[in-house]
Every structure is written in structure tokens, then in C-alpha cells.
Amino acid sequence: MQTLLRPFAIKSSGDLARIGVILALAGLILFGALRYDNFLSPFNILSFLRYNSMFALIALGMAFVIITGGIDLSVGGTAAMASVVAALLSPYHWAAGLLGGMAAGFAVGALNGFIITKMRIQPFIGTLATMLAAYGTGLLLANNQSVSVSYDTGFTVIGQDDFLGFPIPAWIGLAAYVLGWLVLEKLPVGRHILAIGDGEATAGLMGLKVERTLAAVYLASGTLAGLAGVILASQFGAGQPTEGVGWELFAIASVVVGGTLLTGGSGSVGATLAGALLLAMVFNILNFENGLGWISLSAYWQSVIRGAFLLVVVVLQAKLMARHRAI
């Protein structure tokens, strides 16, 4: 019994925060289900998943980056650029759009990895530069306007259709998260990523290949952002060079709410998903609240409320951790 429960045993203060976010998510779902009639309707659930898979993908990559003690500000710009690339290539073949968009993300990720590990530029600065470059490239390629995708090659299936009654973007997100969980928890490289976040110099002395691992993490983050861009283009029928603004902040918030410390060295894939869903759920609930007609919140107010909610969660987590440490 004890060995069975071991994975759930609380070993560190980070675990507490992670349990907290899952409880908060469950609470929010319960609240929505009790308060709004159609909250648990298949339509709401499926469109919720379809739309938010993009953000979940980006949050996953961001989680890995933050666990290494870094940050990737370029993901929003990368997604925007990738959506344009995918839209431009979609007339040739649906796969050309898919792979092209991912390749665009891969390229930005590779550049980030190079800048950070070889040129030894701080991740914050390095990815800030590539963020600007990615937005610029997207706008150039798109000629400063949105680029319609081809509806003939089946490219839109990726973002709009279902498979086994479940939106395809949600399947993609699920697959990515399962893979991410495997990598972090089950493969040696996951432990290495955590150890690097714990202290790069130390990890090097312990015989880890720090540069190579870091480069791979930024590559993964870029590629996931590229994939999110593909889904964006496919779902809305257009490559959107001006989308993606602030996505990196949403991703960072998801990761942090998921109990991953910005200082690196700890984190969980599952809790990151919970964090991303939690923040998206707040939006969803605010929409329902508007629908009830009691109040009418503008998008700005929604943003403010979401910010306040984020603050509450983070403060609660900090309190929990402080208590845990005191024991």
C-alpha cells in the first residue's frame, strides 16, 4: 500500500502547490456545474478543449524551459509566425502546412538554443530578441495582413474536426502532455532537466551534458509553439501575424499556477496542464456569468479578474509552502 501511494506522497513544498492547483480546478468546475445550466454540456466542454489546446501546448514547452531555470518569451511570436507559414503552405498539402508550421517553430527554438548555450546570452534577453524577430518575420511573410488557409487540402481538419468524438487539437494536446510527462518523470533526460534547473554549474560537474540538454528544451518549446500556430491557422482559417501577443505571459502564468518555481529545479507536467486549464476556466466561467445577464463584464474587466485570480492562487501557494517549510 505504501509503495502504491508513494507517487502521491508529499515530498516537497512544490508538491503542495501542485495539489493546490488541482483542487482549485476541481472547485471551479464544481462551481460552474452548479451555477450554469450548460456548463457541462458537450458543446461547452468540446469547444473549451478545442480552443484552449493551443495554450496548453505552449504552456507545456514553457514548463520545461522554466524548470531549467530559463524563460522563453518568443513563443507567442513564434506561434503567430508559424500560423502564417502554415497558411501559406496549406494549399500544397495539409501535411505541408502542418510540418511547415512546426518547422518554423523548430527553427526559432534552435536559434534560441544557440543564442543561450553557445553565445551565452541570458534567456530573457535572447528570447525577447527572437520574439521580436518572429513577429517581424510573420508580418513580412503575411504582408501585414491575415493569410487565408486553403480549404481544399484538408488542412482545416486539424483544428476544426473531431476524432472519436473529441476535438483533434485536444488529442494533439493530450499526446503532447503524455509525452511530456514520460520525458520528465520516466526518462533520464527529465531528471537531467530538473538537475540543470537546480544549478547549471553543479549539473555540469555531475557529468550532465548541460548545453545539449538546454538546447533540446528550447527546441521543444519552439516546436510546440509552432504546432500551436498550426492549430491557430487551421481553427480560424487564417494565418494571423498579429495573434499570439501575450501568449507567453499566459503560458508563464499557467506554469507558475501549476506550482513550478520560476527559479527552476522543480515542476510537474500534470500540474502545468491543470494550471493552463484553470486559467482558461476562469475565462469560460466569466463568459457564462455574462450570459446569465446579471452583470456584463467587458473583456478588460475579465482580464482584471483573471489577474486578480492569478494573484490569489499564487499567494495561497506561497502561504502553503511557507507553512510546509516551517514544519
Place this chain on the structure above:
Amino acid sequence: MLLSMQGISKAFAGVAALKSAALDVEPAEIMALVGQNGAGKSTLIKILTGVYRRDAGDITFDGKPVDFTMPAEAQSAGIATIYQEINLAPQRSVAENIYLSREPKRFGMIDHAAMRRGAAAVLKTFNLAIDVDRPVAHFDAATRQMVAIARAVTQNARLVIMDEPTSSLDEREVAVLFETIRTLKRSGVAVIFIGHRLDELYAICDRVTIMRDGQTVAKSPMADMPKMALVRHMLGKELAAFQAMAPDQDVPERPVRLAVQNAGAGVRVRDVSLDVREGEISGLAGLLGSGRTETARLIFGADRMQRGTLRMDGRERTYREPADAIADGIGLVSEDRKIDGIVPDMSIRENMTLALLPKLKKAGIVDRTKQDAIVTKYIRALGVKCASPDQPIKELSGGNQQKVLLARWLATDPRVLIIDEPTRGIDIGAKSEILKLLRSLADEGLSVLMISSELEELLAAADRVTVLSDGTSVATLPRKELSEAALLSAMAHQVE
């Protein structure tokens, strides 16, 4: 020959750290590498394992010329290293730390169960029964050191390098380590052992290589190198030994400055009473786990005292946090200086005067002249080997970093200085300098509470020694009654 390093040179920003140094090691040999703080021992090791690139010289390992560009390569070639600054990932579990970079796998995935079992098994051979799932950061310095040792000896390496492995261990743990080293030797593994405690070197090593100022100055079988000669080679001159007071000297009863009565907190400190007198060095002795460090933390306000009283200059005081104790003129040089102390990227000057800044301010600005005077004074007094006071402290050798931390507290001009293992990691030449300095500060009126696991040090420097056992003060021996035998028998005292 297993390892041969010849003509190794290395300069950091133009300052030579190694000048044509050499080191060779035979299979199944235990080689002592000794030298003063800053002699270049750690640098030589880091050049071997690829942390630093050498400017000149040749290295052959196992008959082949090698040129490792990163520690990962040295590790896979069969060299396991415990670096001086214990290198473990603090937030990862004990088991993960032992196996990091060579995790046991099943179907390509980490076999967590095997890892846990293996870790518990090695630690058991070290008499260490700890929860291997807990993060390394939860454990004290000694346990972390043992974990680092376990990591190194389980790598199936041909050569194991230990850079000051015993600096945070007590005698029992050292004995366990030596047993492990002998086992390694029996299975043909060579060991390079860096240390400052000569007794340990003579107890375990076959040969010795002595370094001074970046050069190899002597090499000999341990048995053919008398202690005096070894020290002479190391220092380049005779050791100016610390003049211990005559053992039977009667110390006058000076007024008590800090009095602790029946102090306790939790289970680690049960019932401790001790006095620290004006102008005296009081020793605090005891075995590992007897509550010495915990007692120091209670006095300093780092932990809350739950029972008992503390009087400073006769007035009862309660310290809720270290700032309260500091305001009363109490300073603590903690045992775990690697973690608690340095700000790696800051200069020696800044690190040394960090605790002093409020006093150095003139109209809000740091008074540079005063700062310089203090920094120069302590660099000289403690013999800190550095290029300039503006050098980042992380560039200093381990022992020299310790000296800077020591200076930080000495410079605050405390009335009571609690000092946990004052000479840990400090070379034999500087050691007597530090004891001398403490003595002269005491003569000027400072009260020192010195925690030490080295009996010699207590015997040489302390005016009286309080002995702890199992969180309880079991004896206080004045100078007249101090002897190794008396201390040992008090330390072994069982508390019912």
C-alpha cells in the same frame, strides 16, 4: 601508471594558478595531494576532469593521452570526482543524486524502484539510514557529503578523486569513509585524496604529492615523509606553531558575558547550560548529533528557544531572530559556509564587509577609506590568497573563501563570537594563524564560543570547554582539567 599529468600550467586572467605542475597515480594507489589554501590542488583536479582547459601540459589516463572538454567525458572514461564544493542537485532526491547521469533503466525508462533500492543499499554500507526519496537539501552538510561520496564510489570508476571529503565529517564518519577507500583499493581502484588534516593523510594514503604556489614541490611514499618535512615543503618554511597555553595554567575567573541556562528546543537540544566569559575562548565539544550546532543556532536566534533562559551581561534576553542577537553584539560564523555564506559574484571586499555596511556608511554612502582599511587588515591577518580585493570571491580557492567569511564576522567587532568549526578546510599554516588571531581578539576583550570536533584545536585554544552529549551539557572542564582523555570520556557520557 594509471594517471600521469605533466607540465600542467594554467593562468586565470593572467594570474598563474598552476606552473608546470605534475601528478601521477598508480592503479590501486591512494595518493595524498596536499598544499596550502590556494596552492592549486582543486585547479589541478578540475583541469584533469575538463572543468577548466589547461594552457599547457600533457595528461595520460590508462596509457592514452586524454583531453577532456567537460566532466561528463572524464566520468565516462572512468574518473569519478567529489569536488570540494559538494556537488549535488539540492532539490532532487538522494537516490536521484546518487544515480544522476547513469540512472538504472528498464525499457529505456528510469527504474525508480531499482534506483531507490540501490541508493538505500550503498548508504547502508555507510551506516546511513535515511529516506532516499527526500531532497538532498533536507539533510545536513555531513549527510550531503556522504551522499556525494556514495555517488562517486558507485560509479565503478578506475580513479576516484576526493577534494577535501572529510571537512564536514566527524570521526565516526571518517572511519566509514576510510573503510570505503580501502575497499576501493582492494578492488584495484586508485584514489586521489585532498585534505588538510595530516593525521588522516598518514592514516590512509600510500604516497603524497605536495604542491606550493602552483607547482609540485615534492613527491614521496607517505612513510618516508615525516610530518615536519611535509609541512616544510607545503609552507616553504618552518611552521610557526600556535603557542598553546601551558596546559595547567590557571585561568582567572572573569565576569560572565553570555549565560545560557537549561536551554532547550525540540529534541536536538534538551538541556544546555553554559557560560561564555569576557575575554575568554570557550569551547563547545561533543560528538556528531550532540546538538552543538543547534545550540549555537538557539543562542543566535536562528531557532527559537523553547525552554530555559539566556542572559547577556546579566540581563535576560529573548532573541526572536538573528537580527536581535546581532544587535546585542553576537556574531555567528556558521558551520555550513558553502551554503550560508558567500555571495559568489561579489568581490572579496564586498563579501567581507557585507555585515558591516550599516556601520561603514557616511551620509548613506559607503566610506571607501574605512572599508579599504578593514579589508586590507584582514586579508593580511588571515593570509587570504587573492589577486586583489576586487576579485569575485568565487574565484578564490575553497579555503580562502572560508577565510573571507571568517573575516566578515571578525570585522563586525562583536562582543560574543560564536564560531562553528573555525578551521575547517583551512591549511595547517593558516590554522595556527586563525587560532592566534582569535586569541589576540580575546585578549582585547572578545568572548568566543568555539565549536570544534578537533580535540587538538580545543586543547590548544580554549580556556574552558563545555561538553554536550545528546543535546545535554554533561560537563564543563576548566583549562586546568583539560586533556584529550577527559574530553573523550565526557563526550562518551550517556544521558539517561
